[in-house]
Amino acid sequence: MGNQGMEDLIPLVNQLQDAFSSIGQSCNLDLPQIAVVGGQSAGKSSVLENFVGRDFLPRGSGIVTRRPLVLQLINCNTEYAEFLHCKGKKFTDFDEVRQEIEGETDRVTGANKGISPVPINLRVYSPHVLNLTLIDLPGITKVPVGDQPVDIEQQIRDMIMQFITRESCLILAVTPANTDLANSDALKLAKDVDPQGLRTIGVITKLDLMDEGTDARDVLENKLLPLRRGYIGVVNRSQKDIEGKKDIKAALAAERKFFLSHPSYRHLADSMGTPHLQKALNQVRRWCSSSPWTLRSESKALVTRWTRWSSLEEPRSTASSTSASPSSWSR
Numbered sequence: 186m187g188n189q190g191m192e193d194l195i196p197l198v199n200q201l202q203d204a205f206s207s208i209g210q211s212c213n214l215d216l217p218q219i220a221v222v223g224g225q226s227a228g229k230s231s232v233l234e235n236f237v238g239r240d241f242l243p244r245g246s247g248i249v250t251r252r253p254l255v256l257q258l259i260n261c262n263t264e265y266a267e268f269l270h271c272k273g274k275k276f277t278d279f280d281e282v283r284q285e286i287e288g289e290t291d292r293v294t295g296a297n298k299g300i301s302p303v304p305i306n307l308r309v310y311s312p313h314v315l316n317l318t319l320i321d322l323p324g325i326t327k328v329p330v331g332d333q334p335v336d337i338e339q340q341i342r343d344m345i346m347q348f349i350t351r352e353s354c355l356i357l358a359v360t361p362a363n364t365d366l367a368n369s370d371a372l373k374l375a376k377d378v379d380p381q382g383l384r385t386i387g388v389i390t391k392l393d394l395m396d397e398g399t400d401a402r403d404v405l406e407n408k409l410l411p412l413r414r415g416y417i418g419v420v421n422r423s424q425k426d427i428e429g430k431k432d433i434k435a436a437l438a439a440e441r442k443f444f445l446s447h448p449s450y451r452h453l454a455d456s457m458g459t460p461h462l463q464k465a466l467n468q469v470r471r472w473c474s475s476s477p478w479t480l481r482s483e484s485k486a487l488v489t490r491w492t493r494w495s496s497l498e499e500p501r502s503t504a505s506s507t508s509a510s511p512s513s514w515s516r
């Protein structure tokens with residue numbers, strides 16, 4: 186059930202955010218946001234892109250995401266995208282959106298793998314999305330390449346912290362299945378800011394790339410390194426799929442088939458995959474629309490914090506949850 190008052194507030198908040206951004210200030214509104222964190226090439230951008238159902242984010246090996254991308258999804262009858270840095274220009278071709286993200290990244294950071302904490306603000310209007318803000322972030326790297334500063338790891342860490350320390354930020358901690366969970370940058374960062382795991386969801390990518398004879402069953406059953414809200418496994422498109430222009434619909438069907446046919450994951454199939462992750466995020470939407478948003482302004486002490494959404498819903502203790510109602514994210 187939506188809350189009309191809340192829906193009405195969104196355009197106002199968007200205007201406020203734009204006004205602050207245009208004078209180079211951050212607006213300091215504690216609105217619900219979802220940030221993806223994890224190591225480089227963990228699959229963060231791939232996970233986000235699946236939520237929008239469109240190919241528009243630069244993805245690939247090496248450092249691809251080099252500035253934070255603040256992506257506001259706005260439910261609306263028509264589908265188009267708009268950047269804050271070229272306001273008024275409507276993008277209907279999502280390949281052009283990707284080119285613009287790449288061009289705008291290079292404009293500020295140079296083309297030689299440099300990074301910048303200055304976010305790119307993008308709005309996607311679509312009938313298929315919920316009003317949510319997603320944040321795509323550079324992955325943690327340890328060794329500087331190209332024009333990167335010597336303290337690249339610290340700089341990226343600070344960049345991520347700037348978003349995930351906010352209590353209104355839901356953290357998608359993305360770890361690829363073909364690495365050891367104990368070494369997960371994502372889980373380490375999430376634990377630092379959310380030690381109780383109230384606002385962290387573990388996301389395990391690349392389940393299709395595990396060595397033969399190994400599986401992530403213990404992780405996905407939430408037994409190995411338990412998280413309050415558990416882990417959701419996903420299978421995103423491989424680089425070959427991207428180059429072959431495999432569409433998202435076909436990728437989702439292949440993902441479903443993967444979980445249903447895999448002997449180690451079959452029993453978990455209904456609580457795995459991108460659609461299930463979308464449903465889990467839909468819970469955030471419910472928290473958002475059932476809790477009073479309060480806007481925080483440093484200057485006028487306008488309002489206090491919005492009620493902690495995390496306390497409104499019982500956290501999930503195991504991976505075997507029942508199916509929720511159909512998500513309006515799904516198409």
Ligand SMILES: Nc1nc2c(ncn2[C@@H]2O[C@H](COP(=O)(O)OP(=O)(O)O)[C@@H](O)[C@H]2O)c(=O)[nH]1
Pocket residue numbers: 223224225226227228229230231232243244245246249250324390391392393394419420421422423424425427
């Ligand atoms: N096979 C496979 N490849 C994946 C998966 N997730 C991501 N990739 C590939 O891994 C690379 C990095 O993905 P990207 O989303 O850019 O990672 P990011 O650096 O964390 O944003 C791309 O080539 C993706 O195609 C997955 O679940 N399975």
Ligand SMILES: [Mg+2]
Pocket residue numbers: 229230231243244249250321322323324
């Ligand atoms: Mg990325």
